[in-house]
C-alpha cells in the first residue's frame with residue numbers, strides 16, 4: 448500500500464470527531480478536578496468551558512449530520528436565551544436559574560429521545576431502545592421536577608410539602624410501571640403507544656416527586672435533579688453513540704449524587720426520608736413583623752453593636768441567605784478588616800445548606816476576597832462558639848435555629864445547626880422577625896444574649912463599621 452492509498456483509507460472527519468471528543472472529555476475531567484478546590488476553581492471553570500466548546504465543535508463533525516440549518520437555528524435561540532440569563536440574573540437568583548437550567552437540560556434530553564424514537568423506532572436495536580427509554584424517563588422527570596423546584600424557590604408554588612393519601616404508593620406504582628414499559632419497549636420497540644405512555648408517566652413523576660418535598664429539603668432535591676440531568680445525558684450518549692455525552696453525563700450524574708449525599712448528611716436526613724418523608728409537613732407559622740414572636744425581643748442599634756464589637760476579642764460571622772439578598776459580603780469584609788486591625792480574631796462559620804444553593808456562601812465571600820483560611824465548616828467551628836465573644840448572624844435563620852435540636856416535629860428537627868447561641872453575645876442582622884425558608888419561628892431571636900438589629904444587612908453593617916471607626 449503506498450502513502451496515498453493509506454491516507455485515503457483514513458476517515459479524516461471521523462478521526463477529528465473522535466479526537467475532539469477525547470480532548471473535550473479530558474478537559475471536563477480536569478475542570479471537575481479544578482472545581483474541587485477553591486484555589487483552582489476558576490481555572491477548573493475555564494477548562495470546563497473549553498471542554499464544552501470542544502464538545503460542540505466535535506459533535507458538529509459527526510458524519511450523521513445531514514444539514515446544519517436546524518443546528519444553527521438552535522445555536523441562535525440558545526444564545527438569545529443563555530446570554531441574558533448569564534449576564535443579568537443576579538447571584539441571589541442563582542438557585543432559581545440553576546433549577547431552570549436543569550429543566551432546559553431535561554427538556555433537551557427528552558426531545559432528543561422522542562426524535563430518535565420517532566425517526567428510527569422501526570430499526571432500533573434493543574440496546575438503543577433501552578437507552579432511549581431511560582433517557583426519556585429521566586429527561587421528563589428532570590424537566591417537570593426542576594420546574595416544580597423553580598416554582599418553590601421563586602415562591603410561585605408553596606414551599607410546604609404537597610401531599611395526599613396514598614401518594615408514596617402512587618409514585619412507586621408509576622415508577623414500577625415506567626420500568627416495566629421500558630422492558631416491554633425493549634422487547635417490542637415498535638409499540639409506539641408504550642413509548643408515549645412512558646413519556647407521560649415521566650412528566651407526572653417529576654411533578655409528584657418534588658411536590659411532596661418540603662422547602663427545607665430543597666438543597667437535596669436540587670442535587671438529585673442535577674444527578675438525573677447527568678444520567679439522562681449519559682443515556683442520550685448511548686442512544687446517539689456520542690462518547691462525550693456518556694463521559695460528561697456520567698460525571699454530572701455521579702457528582703450530583705455525591706453532592707446529594709453530602710447535603711443529606713449535612714441535614715442529618717436519609718435519602719429515603721427526603722424522597723418519601725414529606726419533611727416540613729408541620730410548617731405552620733407565618734410570622735411577619737416584630738410582634739408575632741413568642742418571647743421578649745431585645746433590639747439594638749448599629750451603635751450598640753459597635754460598642755460590643757470594640758471590646759470583643761473573638762468574633763464569628765455566620766452568613767445566610769439574607770447576606771445574598773442584601774449583597775452584604777463586601778460590607779462584612781469592611782467590618783472584619785476594621786476589627787482585625789484592632790486585634791480581634793474574625794472567623795466565618797459556613798453551614799452546608801446556608802443560602803439557596805450548595806456553596807452559595809463560599810462563592811459570595813470569595814467575591815469579597817475573604818480568605819478561604821478564615822472559612823470554617825460546621826463541624827470544625829461548632830465547638831468554638833462557647834469560647835467566642837460575639838457572633839454576628841448576617842441574614843441567616845434556619846441554619847441557626849435551635850428548634851432543630853429542641854422541637855421534635857419541627858420541619859428542621861434533626862438538622863445540625865451552628866451553635867451561635869452559645870457565644871457570649873449574638874448579634875442578629877435581619878429586617879424583621881419573619882421566618883426563614885422553612886417557615887418557622889426562631890427562639891434564638893428571643894434568647895437573653897441575643898440582640899436583634901433590624902434593617903437591611905448591608906446598610907446595618909455599613910452603619911456598624913462607621914460607628915466602630917468613630
Ligand code: NDP
Nearest residue numbers: 666767768769800802803804805844845878879883884904
Ligand atoms: P433562611 O432562608 O433560613 O433565612 C434567611 C433570612 O434572611 C430571613 O429570615 C430574612 O429575614 C433574612 N433576610 C432576607 N433579606 C435580608 C436582607 N436584605 N437583609 C438582612 N436579612 C435579610 O436562610 P439560611 O441561610 O439560614 O437557611 C437556608 C435555608 O434555605 C434552609 O432552610 C435550607 O434548607 C434552604 N435551602 C437551601 C438550599 C441550598 O442549597 N443551600 C437550596 C434550597 C433551600 P427578614 O425577611 O426578616 O430580613
